[in-house]
Amino acid sequence: MNTLLPRFIDARLLCLFLAIAGLSGPVAAEETVGPSPDTILVNGAIHTMEEDQPTASALAIRAGKIMALGATEDIIELKSPTTRVIDLKGRMVMPGLNDGHSHPTEGAIANLFSCKFEFTATAEDIARILTACVEKNPSAEWIVGGRWDSNFFENNDIPSPRKWLDQYSGNKAVYFSDDSGHNGWANTKALQLVGMTKDTKDPAGGKIIRDAKTGAPNGLLLEEAQTVMEKQLPDWTEDQYQAGVREMTRLANQFGITGIKDAISRDPILKAYHDVDKAGDLSIHVAAAISTPYGHREVPLDYDRLESLRDTFASDHVDTRFVKITNDGVPTASRTAAMLAPYRPHDHFPANYRGLIHVDEETLTRDVAELEKRGFTVKIHTAGDRSVQEALNAIEKAHKITGRSDLRHELAHAGYVAESDIPRFKELNVVADLSPYIWHPSPIIQSVLDAVGERGKHYWPIRDLLKAGAPVLAGSDWPAAVPSLNPWIGIEAMITRQDPYDKTAGALWPEQAITLEQTLRIFTIEGARALRIEETSGSLKVGKSADLVVLNQNLFRIKATDIAKTKVDMTFFEGKIVHQGVMEKNRPF
Numbered sequence: 001m002n003t004l005l006p007r008f009i010d011a012r013l014l015c016l017f018l019a020i021a022g023l024s025g026p027v028a029a030e031e032t033v034g035p036s037p038d039t040i041l042v043n044g045a046i047h048t049m050e051e052d053q054p055t056a057s058a059l060a061i062r063a064g065k066i067m068a069l070g071a072t073e074d075i076i077e078l079k080s081p082t083t084r085v086i087d088l089k090g091r092m093v094m095p096g097l098n099d100g101h102s103h104p105t106e107g108a109i110a111n112l113f114s115c116k117f118e119f120t121a122t123a124e125d126i127a128r129i130l131t132a133c134v135e136k137n138p139s140a141e142w143i144v145g146g147r148w149d150s151n152f153f154e155n156n157d158i159p160s161p162r163k164w165l166d167q168y169s170g171n172k173a174v175y176f177s178d179d180s181g182h183n184g185w186a187n188t189k190a191l192q193l194v195g196m197t198k199d200t201k202d203p204a205g206g207k208i209i210r211d212a213k214t215g216a217p218n219g220l221l222l223e224e225a226q227t228v229m230e231k232q233l234p235d236w237t238e239d240q241y242q243a244g245v246r247e248m249t250r251l252a253n254q255f256g257i258t259g260i261k262d263a264i265s266r267d268p269i270l271k272a273y274h275d276v277d278k279a280g281d282l283s284i285h286v287a288a289a290i291s292t293p294y295g296h297r298e299v300p301l302d303y304d305r306l307e308s309l310r311d312t313f314a315s316d317h318v319d320t321r322f323v324k325i326t327n328d329g330v331p332t333a334s335r336t337a338a339m340l341a342p343y344r345p346h347d348h349f350p351a352n353y354r355g356l357i358h359v360d361e362e363t364l365t366r367d368v369a370e371l372e373k374r375g376f377t378v379k380i381h382t383a384g385d386r387s388v389q390e391a392l393n394a395i396e397k398a399h400k401i402t403g404r405s406d407l408r409h410e411l412a413h414a415g416y417v418a419e420s421d422i423p424r425f426k427e428l429n430v431v432a433d434l435s436p437y438i439w440h441p442s443p444i445i446q447s448v449l450d451a452v453g454e455r456g457k458h459y460w461p462i463r464d465l466l467k468a469g470a471p472v473l474a475g476s477d478w479p480a481a482v483p484s485l486n487p488w489i490g491i492e493a494m495i496t497r498q499d500p501y502d503k504t505a506g507a508l509w510p511e512q513a514i515t516l517e518q519t520l521r522i523f524t525i526e527g528a529r530a531l532r533i534e535e536t537s538g539s540l541k542v543g544k545s546a547d548l549v550v551l552n553q554n555l556f557r558i559k560a561t562d563i564a565k566t567k568v569d570m571t572f573f574e575g576k577i578v579h580q581g582v583m584e585k586n587r588p589f
Contacts, residue, residue: 036080037062038575039546042072044088045554049095049524049539059093060183061546064575069542086570092554094377094520095257095539095569096547097487098285098527101179101379101412101475103435104260105269108251109236109244109477115145118483119179123156123164126176130168142234143169146177146184147479150332150447153220160211162188162219175229179444180330181480184226186219194232203228205296205358206336209348223329223336223356224295241272248485248554249276253579256549256568259285259531259538261475263379263412264290264324270313277315283578285547287531288313289322289379297359300327303370310376319532320568323376325367327358331416331456332447337384340418344453354386361390368409369398377532378409379433385416392424405429410473410530415460416452422461425470431530432465433473437482437490439497441504444481462494463512473530474522488525492563494519500564516555516563547576 009068037060046056058075060068068075079085110116115133117126126148133143133367149155159514160163165174165187173190177183191197198215202208203440215269221229236244262269265288266520276282290309292301301310301323310320329336335343335355342352359367364380371378382388399405411425417432425432438444439460449456465472474494480487492500494514496506537547550570555563571579 002190004443007376016110025324035062036373037067037078037083039084039086040075040079041088041093041550042091044091044550045556046093046540047520047556048541049366049521050541053541056540059540061572061575064539066542066544066547068545069540088550089506090554091569092551092556093526093540093548094551095528096160096536096537096549096573097523098261098531099252099257099476099478099485099487100261100410100473100527100530101263101435102260102478102485103263103480104248104252104478104485105241105262105272106246106264107479107485108248109240110145112243112247113236113240115143115176117146117148119131119149119481120145121148123158127168130165130174134168134170135174137172141173142190143172143174144233146185147179147181148176149443150179150183150330150334151443151450154333154447154450159217161185162217165219168302175233177226178334180334181333182223182226182330182336183334184229185220185222186217186220186229189221190229191217194229194520196228203295205294205356207348210353222334227294238268238272241268242276245272245276246281246325247271249282250579251485252284253571254568255484255488256489256551256571256579257284257485258549258571258573259533260288261289261379261531263289263475263477264291264326265320267291267309268310270318270320273318274313274315277317282317283573283576285531285533285537286318287322287533288318288320289324290320292323292325294326295358296356298363299539300370301367303374306371306376307374316336319375319534322379323371324379324381325359325364326381326533327391327519328366328382328384329356330383330413331355331452332444333451335451337416338387338390339384339416339452340386340389341455343451345366347453348573355384357387357390360521361394364391364394365397365401369401370396372398372402372404372407375407377407381413382411383413383415385418385421388414388417389421392421392428392430395428395430396424399428408471408529412475413477416458417461417465422464422470423468425465426468429471431471431473432462432463433475433530434460435477435481436460436462436474436494437476437478439490439493440499440508441506442499443504445508456510460509461512466518467513470528471529472522473526474519486564488566489564491516491519491523491566492560494522495560495563498561500561516560546572548572552581 043057058072174187203224209220304345328338331337338355410431524540528534528555552567
């Protein structure tokens, strides 16, 4: 062993070792007997996301934390007979990824238990799948699932969506969500069971699309109208929620995700996270944004209830110091995102229509201020530029009331931002929570362009935001708009602004493309900050949690258009292997 103390050994650990051994005074390294690593990874291309030591070829793990980083020849000397040594054979290692905005348990439950079809499903596909779901569930009263394309009814001549579903639903109630998760499609029996008739008034924050001749609901429910329906759907069981948490954990680890923020954590989901974690089955850091009432609201939130949920369901790997507020809809064919300029004209909407604001600026200010006082980080859904502007106004006023701006509130889906509002993100310490998984030409983007018009092409100004010093976050929003949690799709799209699936040609505002280095930082350390775990995760550093991934290809040595093909050979969470690729199970290290 080298007689000089290697710089990669943490001095605090050495002092602890000496104290335990009862030693005092200077001791040569070869005379020191301390705890050995549990695992050593050698011969790799390790990218740490730490400026003072950006790369290494080896690292050591002990008790779930990174014990040492450095050259293979130095790290290997730390091993003992009980140390597991993994030869990386040149493969790339980086911190585990963080998905900063997702609905992962909802998505996993849908995979396991709902009547599911792809966004690209044709009318014939949906008819076939619905028929099969009805036959498979003879005793069920309801068939729920989705998700249909935002432009489905623009592209298909279906005068009465509810009657169309009636053809294939037998005697069952049917309800399907769209790809955005903001709009619904119901058959006649479903509308009857929830009491929606031609006399039912539109809710303040939504719209019931009606038959032109009779005024009866035609089956399409926008924004809060679909919430009225969903509140009366049968809920999943406690066992199904827990199954969803376990499945989402498996899926996330498979893609190299070790931290995730659930953007709308309803009460049963909060309980499922807590219970699965207590059972020792949660191999991921979860930031749970507690849900609040959806739709139009003019009264303050129940802050004491939010605090009670926070305190009841927090656990070792579940942080409940987050709240979600939805302030508008989506800028697709439904035209429910709140915009500064009018949408393109459409028969279902009045002239100069600019979308919906759910919570007025005064009420939103009151909410954010009170939540700041209680230590919550607030995620606000703001898909339109008017919604972004009013949310920034509310946060600015709240900061003045509370005197604090340290909590880094997030504006989710801030795809359209007025130029004058871009510098305000840095000024107010507000995070732009973006959705790069759909930063490319696709059916949902076409729906946005059809609704918004030419200015719709200038979507997600990430380069401008970064240039202005804005904090930036990336999330999948799965199961809305994207087919899976796969982060490598989003990483490629941030860099190319092209379709990683190679289904749609062209690029979406390519001038806003950013670099691989910027993208990886957003998915690692910036994601950790959003989850409030940056002191323990998000980068590879001595003393931090060993949350890391081993990749099948080096991202810095391939074309950007090949990033989406990336597979994760191994995922470590707190030093334990929680995912190992099929090819790796039979390959010796």
